[in-house]
Amino acid sequence: MNLTPNTQASLAADAAHPTVVECREFSVYYGDKQAVRSVNLGFPEKQVTAVIGPSGCGKSTLLRSVNRMNDFVPGLRTDGRILFRGENLYRDRVDVVEVRKRIGMVFQKPNPFPKSIAENILWGPRINAMVARGREASEELVESSLRKAALWDEVKDRLDDSAFGLSGGQQQRLCIARTIAMRPEVILMDEPCSALDPRSTAKVEELIAELRQEYTIAIVTHNMQQAARVSDKTAFFFEGKLIETGPTKKLFTAPEQKQTEDYITGRFG
Amino acid sequence: MLESTRAGAIPANPTKAEAAPLETTGNLVFRKRRELLFRRLAAAVTWSVILILGTLLYRIAADGLPWLSLEFLSGTPSRFAHKSGIYPALLGTAWLMGLTALFSIPLGVAAAIYLEEYASRGRFTRIVELNIANLAGTPSIVLGLLGLTVFVRFFGLGRSLMAGALTLTLMILPTIIIASREALRAVPHTIRQAAYAVGATRWQTVRGQVVPAAIPGIMTGIILALSRAIGETAPLIVIGALSYVAFAPSGPMDQFTTLPIVIFNWASRPKVEFQQIAAAAILVLLTAMLLMNLTAIMIRQRAQRRHRQ
Ligand SMILES: Nc1ncnc2c1ncn2[C@@H]1O[C@H](COP(=O)(O)OP(=O)(O)OP(=O)(O)O)[C@@H](O)[C@H]1O
Numbered sequence: 019m020n021l022t023p024n025t026q027a028s029l030a031a032d033a034a035h036p037t038v039v040e041c042r043e044f045s046v047y048y049g050d051k052q053a054v055r056s057v058n059l060g061f062p063e064k065q066v067t068a069v070i071g072p073s074g075c076g077k078s079t080l081l082r083s084v085n086r087m088n089d090f091v092p093g094l095r096t097d098g099r100i101l102f103r104g105e106n107l108y109r110d111r112v113d114v115v116e117v118r119k120r121i122g123m124v125f126q127k128p129n130p131f132p133k134s135i136a137e138n139i140l141w142g143p144r145i146n147a148m149v150a151r152g153r154e155a156s157e158e159l160v161e162s163s164l165r166k167a168a169l170w171d172e173v174k175d176r177l178d179d180s181a182f183g184l185s186g187g188q189q190q191r192l193c194i195a196r197t198i199a200m201r202p203e204v205i206l207m208d209e210p211c212s213a214l215d216p217r218s219t220a221k222v223e224e225l226i227a228e229l230r231q232e233y234t235i236a237i238v239t240h241n242m243q244q245a246a247r248v249s250d251k252t253a254f255f256f257e258g259k260l261i262e263t264g265p266t267k268k269l270f271t272a273p274e275q276k277q278t279e280d281y282i283t284g285r286f287g
Numbered sequence: 288m289l290e291s292t293r294a295g296a297i298p299a300n301p302t303k304a305e306a307a308p309l310e311t312t313g314n315l316v317f318r319k320r321r322e323l324l325f326r327r328l329a330a331a332v333t334w335s336v337i338l339i340l341g342t343l344l345y346r347i348a349a350d351g352l353p354w355l356s357l358e359f360l361s362g363t364p365s366r367f368a369h370k371s372g373i374y375p376a377l378l379g380t381a382w383l384m385g386l387t388a389l390f391s392i393p394l395g396v397a398a399a400i401y402l403e404e405y406a407s408r409g410r411f412t413r414i415v416e417l418n419i420a421n422l423a424g425t426p427s428i429v430l431g432l433l434g435l436t437v438f439v440r441f442f443g444l445g446r447s448l449m450a451g452a453l454t455l456t457l458m459i460l461p462t463i464i465i466a467s468r469e470a471l472r473a474v475p476h477t478i479r480q481a482a483y484a485v486g487a488t489r490w491q492t493v494r495g496q497v498v499p500a501a502i503p504g505i506m507t508g509i510i511l512a513l514s515r516a517i518g519e520t521a522p523l524i525v526i527g528a529l530s531y532v533a534f535a536p537s538g539p540m541d542q543f544t545t546l547p548i549v550i551f552n553w554a555s556r557p558k559v560e561f562q563q564i565a566a567a568a569i570l571v572l573l574t575a576m577l578l579m580n581l582t583a584i585m586i587r588q589r590a591q592r593r594h595r596q
Pocket residue numbers: 048053071072073074075076077078079080091
């Protein structure tokens with residue numbers, strides 16, 4: 019394999035944060051159009067990796083490839099591999115349900131189920147037989163998930179109310195709680211704050227910092243400050259290509275590539 | 288400098304405040320007039336429909352109400368109007384609707400789920416869709432002939448409730464399928480994605496999220512379809528439902544009559560009394576339909592309360 023210095027850096031994971039998810043020469047095509055170009059990128063364990071880049075550069079496409087949500091897009095084709103703990107997610111006979119249980123996702127727009135707050139948390143674990151029968155186990159799971167998502171205090175008196183009665187920010191935290199309830203190993207977040215006001219955004223960011231203790235997180239964001247605040251590692255994409263990746267501090271203070279510098283200083287994108 | 292160029296490019300405020308009075312003027316006068324006209328027209332149409340329906344209902348009630356009694360509900364048909372009852376027809380209608388619902392709802396909803404959630408868009412789905420559309424446009428009397436050939440003769444079901452219910456099922460299936468598909472399609476894509484993202488299979492997503500969210504729309508389709516079926520006469524006469532049955536049916540293979548058939552029969556007799564008991568039977572039929580729809584609406588509203596807010 020022909021590795022650029024950049025990719026070598028990303029593949030060399032340190033012992034404390036071994037790489038959990040790793041893209042190797044990974045490409046995605048929509049029909050004839052290539053949206054992700056031969057990307058090599060690792061996501062270190064219990065770290066937050068920010069994915070940045072101008073609109074349409076393939077960030078969402080890459081993220082959705084990691085938990086195989088792209089399977090539903092007609093005409094989509096992938097090439098290369100994504101390794102999850104060393105196993106290729108795109109080899110034959112990989113069970114996508116199993117993949118999505120272990121790699122959770124939070125979407126750009128809050129999308130709670132049209133059910134009660136408690137049901138939103140419980141539905142996933144229930145259909146996957148991950149929660150014991152009986153009220154106690156359920157209540158415990160609801161409470162612990164909502165606590166971890168910093169939502170418990172706001173909703174503890176209305177667990178049986180519709181999730182649609184929550185504010186946008188609360189809904190997004192509910193979606194994060196719903197993802198946490200599945201006890202995934204990796205959480206993918208595609209612009210989780212883009213529909214939120216500054217206060218809710220701050221809350222979600224705090225939450226990400228908290229979750230980092232236990233989960234491997236990948237977050238797509240258009241907000242440079244956010245990427246700088248919450249992430250340990252940043253990957254900059256442009257037109258489907260990974261231009262530069264490295265520790266967030268370094269990438270934001272001393273980028274190696276001109277394109278990266280232009281983008282993070284707001285000169286284009 | 289910057290200020291003045293910006294103001295020059297797009298005049299945010301009119302330079303002269305008095306140039307734009309706050310009263311209705313010019314083009315707005317015309318638009319407002321048109322809006323008023325349209326609103327009055329819509330109201331007039333609505334009220335005339337209500338008036339026509341009201342008159343009709345009044346006439347029927349005036350004719351029929353005096354004849355409504357327990358004996359009328361529990362009696363059997365007779366040569367004499369005052370001895371006639373509708374018990375066999377009432378039970379026939381109840382049985383027929385029960386069986387039709389039993390066949391058409393699961394079949395229609397399942398077909399809609401298959402077409403909307405599973406089938407890939409291809410030649411096969413297109414052919415099925417075309418057939419459903421054709422079936423929806425087929426006159427019910429033609430479906431009656433089909434029922435006669437296929438259910439009554441070929442499958443040897445005879446002139447039974449079963450044959451009638453299957454024929455009506457054919458008739459209302461397209462309505463249920465089309466309405467259910469519409470309802471399933473209206474469920475936001477984001478909900479499906481959310482379900483898959485927590486490790487749901489396709490079936491779990493459909494069963495646990497998509498169908499429950501579509502229940503209100505599906506119920507609307509079912510209400511429409513069953514309301515049409517309950518008043519249907521022609522195909523049942525074609526397959527050989529009798530207009531004179533002295534006994535109420537007790538099983539799906541029994542011969543039967545229904546309220547619309549009895550109404551048709553009585554209403555076409557010259558004697559005034561029969562016209563009047565026909566009106567009474569119409570009132571019973573309307574009540575039955577109302578009760579059926581109320582049940583469906585209640586189910587729909589419970590689902591709505593659970594899923595929206
Ligand atoms: N379903 C699709 N079919 C065809 N092309 C698509 C599809 N989804 C995305 N694309 C194309 O792939 C490219 C990458 O899209 P993607 O959504 O991954 O970008 P993004 O980086 O997430 O952008 P944004 O920041 O605006 O969300 C774009 O050029 C887009 O037009």
